[in-house]
Amino acid sequence: MILGACFDSKKSNIPIDKIEEIILCFNRNIDQAEIHELNELAQSFKADIIVRYLMLQELALELHLNHRDLNMNT
Numbered sequence: 173m174i175l176g177a178c179f180d181s182k183k184s185n186i187p188i189d190k191i192e193e194i195i196l197c198f199n200r201n202i203d204q205a206e207i208h209e210l211n212e213l214a215q216s217f218k219a220d221i222i223v224r225y226l227m228l229q230e231l232a233l234e235l236h237l238n239h240r241d242l243n244m245n246t
Contacts (some may be wrong), residue, residue, distance in 0.1 A: 194214060
């Protein structure tokens with residue numbers, strides 16, 4: 173699974189003990205069972221890791237509130 177690559181120090185050049193948070197972006201909505209499974213997988217690499225999920229609603233809100241300078245008409 174791709175989540176494992178986040179903890180691969182050879183790929184990221186970041187030691188696991190320096191990773192505090194992982195942000196996962198999805199182009200679909202995921203259910204609680206998937207979130208639970210991903211949390212468990214992330215915590216198997218590092219127990220105190222914070223996993224943040226951005227799905228369609230969150231991405232749209234982020235763009236609307238914080239990136240109004242992006243103009244689709246240019």
